[in-house]
Amino acid sequence: MANTLNGTPPVFGRADARSWETVANGVRRQILTYDANTMLVKVDFDQGGIGSRHQHVHTQLSYVESGVFAVTVGDERQVLRAGDCFYAASNEWHGVECLEAGVLLDVFNPARTDFL
Known part of the structure; x- marks a missing residue:
């Protein structure tokens, strides 16, 4: 990925040009694009995959693409399906458990430099 935090992200990006990183058992992520202010990340979960409860300074918006x-x-705990979403404010504890294999699209502000 050619992005830099100080540069301009590419206007277009191809999924086959980005690598996947395994982050937990049954969980992998793909950084789609980012700049200093915003990052878009695709997270693929096998059934039973866990996004451990955690917190960070970043604001997070997550969209359930599938699963x-x-x-x-x-x-607060809710079961979410394709088309649903959630918001985690800065420093708010949050986590997910995948009940049926699926994908989350996560948006972070500012960018998660710890992912780079």
Whole structure:
């Protein structure tokens, strides 16, 4: 990926040109594009995959592209399906459990430099 935090992201990106990183058992991510302010990440889950409960300074918006997920944000837990979404404010504890294999699209502000 040719992005830099100080540069301009490419106008177009091809999925086959980006690598996948395994981040947990049954969970892998693909950084789609980013600049200093925003990052778009695709996260692929096998059934039973866990996005461990965590927090970070970044604001996070997540869209369920496919599958079924039990999502916890703060003290609230809901089951979300394709087309649903959730918001995690800065430093808010959140996590997911994949109930049926699927994909989340995560948007972070600012970019998650720890992913690079």
